[in-house]
Amino acid sequence: INYKENYRGQYHFSPRSEWMNDINGLVYQGGKYHMIYQWGNKIRHGGYATSHDLLHWKDQGVALIPQNSFLPPDAKRNVSGNEVYSGSAVVVSGETAMKITGSEKEAIIAIYTGTGKGTCLAWSNNNGKTWQDYQGNPVGNLTDDAIPRDPCVFWHEPSSKWILAIYENGTTFYGSSDLIQWDYLSNINFGYECPDMFQLPLDGDENNMKWVLLDANGSYLVGEFDGTTFRKDESQQTFMMDVGPDFYAAQTFPMGNLPNNDPRIIQIAWMDHWNGGIGEIVWERNATFPVSLGLKTLNEQIRITRNPINEISTIYENTKVWDSQLIKVGTNLLKGVHSKKFELSLEFDLTGSTALNLGIKVANRYIIYDLYNKTLLSNELLPDDANHISIKLLVDWGQLEVFGNEGTFSYTQQFAFSPDHDNIELFSDGDIQLISMEFHELARTW
Numbered sequence: 001i002n003y004k005e006n007y008r009g010q011y012h013f014s015p016r017s018e019w020m021n022d023i024n025g026l027v028y029q030g031g032k033y034h035m036i037y038q039w040g041n042k043i044r045h046g047g048y049a050t051s052h053d054l055l056h057w058k059d060q061g062v063a064l065i066p067q068n069s070f071l072p073p074d075a076k077r078n079v080s081g082n083e084v085y086s087g088s089a090v091v092v093s094g095e096t097a098m099k100i101t102g103s104e105k106e107a108i109i110a111i112y113t114g115t116g117k118g119t120c121l122a123w124s125n126n127n128g129k130t131w132q133d134y135q136g137n138p139v140g141n142l143t144d145d146a147i148p149r150d151p152c153v154f155w156h157e158p159s160s161k162w163i164l165a166i167y168e169n170g171t172t173f174y175g176s177s178d179l180i181q182w183d184y185l186s187n188i189n190f191g192y193e194c195p196d197m198f199q200l201p202l203d204g205d206e207n208n209m210k211w212v213l214l215d216a217n218g219s220y221l222v223g224e225f226d227g228t229t230f231r232k233d234e235s236q237q238t239f240m241m242d243v244g245p246d247f248y249a250a251q252t253f254p255m256g257n258l259p260n261n262d263p264r265i266i267q268i269a270w271m272d273h274w275n276g277g278i279g280e281i282v283w284e285r286n287a288t289f290p291v292s293l294g295l296k297t298l299n300e301q302i303r304i305t306r307n308p309i310n311e312i313s314t315i316y317e318n319t320k321v322w323d324s325q326l327i328k329v330g331t332n333l334l335k336g337v338h339s340k341k342f343e344l345s346l347e348f349d350l351t352g353s354t355a356l357n358l359g360i361k362v363a364n365r366y367i368i369y370d371l372y373n374k375t376l377l378s379n380e381l382l383p384d385d386a387n388h389i390s391i392k393l394l395v396d397w398g399q400l401e402v403f404g405n406e407g408t409f410s411y412t413q414q415f416a417f418s419p420d421h422d423n424i425e426l427f428s429d430g431d432i433q434l435i436s437m438e439f440h441e442l443a444r445t446w
């Protein structure tokens with residue numbers, strides 16, 4: 001295992017070996033970022049990785065080992081449940097820590113579904129080095145087998161309590177003061193698997209915070225949450241935050257958890273790849289590149305925006321910048337640019353364009369903007385008020401992420417980037433005005 005296997009992302013997290021699925025707990029604690037994830041296809045475990053910058057991840061192996069684990073007997077079955085199914089994580093200290101861990105020391109608490117047992121807690125109060133079972137598992141009376149499942153816990157400041165959103169008849173909310181005793185609050189007929197929930201400022205206005213509830217598919221509601229009930233804004237439609245085939249079970253770091261009062265809501269999802277094998281053997285599946293989320297009003301609807309975190313600029317290499325110019329049939333500004341792991345950002349003015357199709361070809365994959373239907377990869381991407389569109393690609397050996405118009409468009413896909421090809425092409429079937437283009441090779445982060 002050298003992290004250079006065909007198709008393995010060079011700046012995307014993937015497990016050292018075996019299978020991963022959902023992201024199950026993102027927290028900053030003890031000076032580093034922690035990520036728990038679903039690991040092991042036959043029996044699900046809590047895989048675990050850490051990072052100092054959200055870019056360079058170190059797979060720490062398996063942290064939560066359930067009772068039915070297939071690992072050799074010397075791997076201690078350290079947590080409750082036949083399998084560790086999905087969940088989330090929070091950081092506590094003082095009294096709450098005392099009740100769960102027996103010490104007031106700051107601790108990471110993982111809340112997950114232990115199959116055959118119910119909603120369970122596991123904890124670490126040595127910065128993730130070792131993990132322990134909570135002796136009183138399961139918590140609350142959520143003791144059914146695999147439904148309810150996928151608990152997402154967050155602190156609700158206005159009502160000073162923990163809220164648990166769980167996949168159960170859509171999404172069901174419970175409230176608690178200690179993460180142990182849970183009281184039923186309400187239910188909403190929305191969502192399939194792995195809920196996540198957080199607050200974001202609308203159009204950057206911190207006096208206009210909105211709640212977002214999303215499910216594993218990336219479909220989301222925007223509205224109000226009063227500590228008991230989630231109410232979707234009346235005129236608001238339900239959208240998908242990512243229209244690609246391989247986006248699933250995303251999670252965010254808890255609100256207020258990031259260092260230096262960083263207000264961002266940073267999200268990582270599972271790149272699932274249900275649509276065919278890309279031939280991974282050593283490892284299977286991976287995580288998306290971390291994005292920062294926002295809320296933007298667009299055509300009288302509120303839309304989630306997803307933008308790769310700014311930290312990406314710290315791994316830029318071999319930058320190339322092009323001037324504004326008219327692209328014509330047969331112009332390929334990217335001729336001579338070779339890479340399999342890069343970021344490419346483009347902006348076009350559609351005014352006066354005679355082109356019907358504008359495209360980028362990456363190895364054998366076409367990414368086409370259709371100017372007639374105003375679609376990117378067959379999904380709607382309308383030009384902005386200035387009649388511009390912007391497109392950003394993240395390409396990484398076996399992964400493709402496409403962002404459009406400041407992140408209102410997002411498309412995530414695993415793709416078989418032929419190991420032998422590193423060509424990139426920009427083409428159009430008519431004239432179109434390029435406003436700007438920037439290319440950055442991205443450094444390997446393993």
Ligand code: FRU
Nearest residue numbers: 022038044085086149150193
């Ligand atoms: C979603 C999911 C969850 C479940 C987990 C098991 O991908 O089915 O609902 O907890 O995977 O790995």
